[in-house]
Amino acid sequence: MENEELINKTKILLVDDDSAVAGMCKRVLESNNYYVETVSSGRDALAILNNKFFNMVLADIKLPGDMDGIALLKEIRHKYPSVIVIIMTAYGTIETAITTMKEGACDYLIKPFDIHILLNTVRRSLEFCRLKSESEVLLNAISLFEFVSETSSDKTEEELLSLLLGNALKIMRANSGSVFVYNKITEKLEMMTCIGMEEKIKKEVSIGEGIVGYVARSRKTLILHNGLHKYPLFKTYPPRKEIVSSIINPILLKGMLLGVLCLNKTEDTPVLFSDEDKRIIKMFSNYAALVIGSFQASAELLFLNRLKSEFLSNVSHELRTPLMAISGAAELLDDPTPSKNKKQMLELIQRNVQRMDKLVADLLDFSKMESGKLIYNFRKTRISNVLNKLIMDFENEFRKKEIKFIRRIQEGIPPIVIDSERMYQAVSNLLTNTLKFTPLGGEVELRCSKNKTCVMVSVKDTGIGISKKYHDKIYSNFFQVDGSSTRKERGLGLGLAIANSIVSAHKGKIKLKSEPGKGSTFTIYLPCSNAMESLRRTKS
Ligand code: ADP
Numbered sequence: 001m002e003n004e005e006l007i008n009k010t011k012i013l014l015v016d017d018d019s020a021v022a023g024m025c026k027r028v029l030e031s032n033n034y035y036v037e038t039v040s041s042g043r044d045a046l047a048i049l050n051n052k053f054f055n056m057v058l059a060d061i062k063l064p065g066d067m068d069g070i071a072l073l074k075e076i077r078h079k080y081p082s083v084i085v086i087i088m089t090a091y092g093t094i095e096t097a098i099t100t101m102k103e104g105a106c107d108y109l110i111k112p113f114d115i116h117i118l119l120n121t122v123r124r125s126l127e128f129c130r131l132k133s134e135s136e137v138l139l140n141a142i143s144l145f146e147f148v149s150e151t152s153s154d155k156t157e158e159e160l161l162s163l164l165l166g167n168a169l170k171i172m173r174a175n176s177g178s179v180f181v182y183n184k185i186t187e188k189l190e191m192m193t194c195i196g197m198e199e200k201i202k203k204e205v206s207i208g209e210g211i212v213g214y215v216a217r218s219r220k221t222l223i224l225h226n227g228l229h230k231y232p233l234f235k236t237y238p239p240r241k242e243i244v245s246s247i248i249n250p251i252l253l254k255g256m257l258l259g260v261l262c263l264n265k266t267e268d269t270p271v272l273f274s275d276e277d278k279r280i281i282k283m284f285s286n287y288a289a290l291v292i293g294s295f296q297a298s299a300e301l302l303f304l305n306r307l308k309s310e311f312l313s314n315v316s317h318e319l320r321t322p323l324m325a326i327s328g329a330a331e332l333l334d335d336p337t338p339s340k341n342k343k344q345m346l347e348l349i350q351r352n353v354q355r356m357d358k359l360v361a362d363l364l365d366f367s368k369m370e371s372g373k374l375i376y377n378f379r380k381t382r383i384s385n386v387l388n389k390l391i392m393d394f395e396n397e398f399r400k401k402e403i404k405f406i407r408r409i410q411e412g413i414p415p416i417v418i419d420s421e422r423m424y425q426a427v428s429n430l431l432t433n434t435l436k437f438t439p440l441g442g443e444v445e446l447r448c449s450k451n452k453t454c455v456m457v458s459v460k461d462t463g464i465g466i467s468k469k470y471h472d473k474i475y476s477n478f479f480q481v482d483g484s485s486t487r488k489e490r491g492l493g494l495g496l497a498i499a500n501s502i503v504s505a506h507k508g509k510i511k512l513k514s515e516p517g518k519g520s521t522f523t524i525y526l527p528c529s530n531a532m533e534s535l536r537r538t539k540s
Contacts, residue, residue: 009035010126011052015045015059015072016088021111025058028115029122042067042075049080056125058109061089061096070103077104078272084129086121088113104271143167147287157181157295161288162193165261168284169195172247172277174263179251180205180212181259181292185469189216189260196264210237212260215248219257221278222248240264245272249281253289258296261285303473307493311478314492318359321490322352359492365425366477366494369501376419376505383455383526384409386420387427387448394431403438406445413450416528418506426502429495430459430522436491437520438463450528454508458523466514474512475500499524 012029016022017040026036037054039045042063049057057076061069073085087100090111100108106125109118147167151160161179169177176196180189189212191203205213211234215222224231224246227239243264251259261284265272329345329352368374391407398405427446434444442462449456466474466481473479478493496510503510503524514520 009033010056011035011037011054012056012058012122013045013048013054014038015040015042015057015063015069017041017064018060021060021088024115025118028118032119034122041065042069042072045072046075046079049076049083054083056084056086056122058086058088058122061087061091061100070099073100073103073105079274080276081271081274082133082276084125086125140171143171144287151291151294157291158192160291162195164284164287164291165193165195168261168263168281172263172273172280172284173265173271174247174273175266176243177261177263179259179261179288180216181251182216182257184472189213192259196266207257210234211246211248212262215250215260216257219250219252221250221281222246223273223275223277224248225272242266247273247277247281249278249285251285251288251292253293258289258292261288307476307478310480311492314478314480315363318490318492319356322355325349325352362492362494362498365498369498370477374422374501374505376422378417378419380415381418381420382413382415383418383423383448383457384413386418386424387446387457390424390427390431391446393428394435397435398444401435401438402440403435404443406443408445408447408449410449413448413455414528416455416526418526419502422502423506426499426524427457427459429499430524433495434459434461434463434520437461453527453529455526455528456523457526458521460519460521462519465516465518465520466512467516468514471512471514475510 012034014022014025014029014036016025016038019040022038022040026038029036037048037052039048040063042059043065045057045059046067048054057072059069059072063069063072067075069087069089073087076083076085084106085104087105087108088111089096089100089108097108106129107121109121113121144167147163150163155163161181165177165179169175176194178194178197179192181192182189187207189205189207207213208217211222211224214233224234226244227241243266245265246262248260248262250257251261261281263273263281326349329348333342333345365374387407387409391405395405431444431446438444438461444462445458445460447456447458447460470479470481474481475496476493477497479497480491480493500510503526506526508524508526511523511525512520513523
């Protein structure tokens with residue numbers, strides 16, 4: 001109960017070395033239901049403010065030690081901007097009044113004062129500050145409302161982020177700032193918009209590079225004051241001399257990094273950023289996250305739409321080609337043709353039926369995978385058996401394409417828990433791609449090795465390679481680097497999606513190393529111990 005009462009009381013810190021004045025003020029204020037503590041120097045006042053919250057500080061202008069009332073007032077304005085300060089002075093000149101108000105005091109009391117003046121001044125200041133903060137909340141709400149109503153307009157991502165940055169600068173009393181957006185493909189933070197900054201500021205940074213990169217990595221709000229020389233982490237980073245205070249915050253959505261918001265105050269602003277500003281910059285960062293996230297989601301939607309149309313045209317093409325071949329051969333069979341031709345025609349029909357069968361099987365597997373209905377048959381197996389079967393089945397295909405097929409299967413790899421048929425399918429999809437994308441005379445290497453934790457199966461080719469910007473898309477359903485209907489190679493863009501899903505079901509991962517013109521290496525990492533054993537127990 002006592003604590004609850006304390007929470008509801010206005011807390012006042014009295015700073016005066018004149019114990020008679022301090023005692024009198026304390027008595028009067030306490031009897032009017034305020035909570036009061038007293039200290040006798042500026043340093044003691046700062047020490048207590050560091051640990052405890054006070055609504056108001058009543059400080060004498062003349063204090064013992066190296067910190068007088070004005071110096072204390074300045075410190076409080078910088079560090080605890082929401083604390084109300086009233087200065088008591090025995091020098092009731094207009095100059096001292098002007099100085100105290102200029103430095104941010106809410107009011108001043110001329111000593112000696114009677115208890116009515118003391119109580120009136122305290123009440124007036126509290127009321128004034130309450131109204132001020134209410135009007136600020138209202139202003140913030142209006143400008144945020146204006147911003148939110150703009151998000152439904154047809155403004156671009158850059159325009160919306162500029163608008164948001166402008167609002168953040170206004171509300172947080174900052175003079176310059178920038179918004180960096182994280183580019184997943186280049187893995188860099190790119191400056192999308194800035195206000196009040198020179199052109200020469202770096203437009204692109206890596207995670208961990210400089211201040212913006214540091215915040216992106218640590219994912220925590222950072223406040224810096226007065227130059228960078230005193231921060232060992234950023235000492236070598238070129239300082240921007242005009243900045244006296246900065247606040248930098250990561251832009252996150254559901255734990256994912258989307259960017260970084262930076263705000264700066266230059267010399268002409270009296271109040272530095274404080275811990276209280278962290279809450280406000282987080283709110284702006286959340287809005288920025290919604291803007292960036294919604295633009296990314298619509299880009300994703302466009303991408304999926306493109307894949308859908310490409311898939312439909314591919315699937316019709318892939319079905320029509322063998323059907324045309326079958327119908328052509330069937331027509332010829334109807335003719336009285338010599339028996340040698342008949343055999344060729346039958347083989348052609350068989351080949352094309354197989355091709356259609358594989359296509360339909362892929363589609364069925366894919367739909368089962370999507371709905372989680374694909375059944376795995378996990379058994380402890382030697383992976384070399386699976387790979388040797390693949391080698392036998394593919395050897396001829398590589399020979400026909402004059403591709404050198406190199407196999408490096410490490411001897412003595414102990415059995416691991418896998419579904420042999422599905423693993424065959426995953427590696428077969430990778431090998432099929434090398435056949436499609438490696439030109440005549442190239443090389444393909446199938447390698448298998450083991451380390452302490454994993455068995456690694458890699459498929460390396462000297463083919464056309466894949467640009468880095470597609471590396472995270474390559475396993476998406478229906479994705480093809482060249483998705484045009486005029487592309488040379490067959491396929492539905494499902495091979496890697498299926499391989500990836502099979503490897504994930506084995507609690508493994510596929511990694512790609514590739515550059516255009518420099519070939520590709522797909523490596524499957526399969527855990528060899530406990531994780532796999534648990535698969536066998538739960539799924540087989
Ligand atoms: P597809 O049936 O079209 O081959 P995949 O899912 O197997 O579908 O592959 C998706 C796309 O990835 C391919 O269309 C191709 O653009 C690219 N790709 C896959 N493997 C390779 C490779 N070894 N070399 C070059 N590009 C490849």
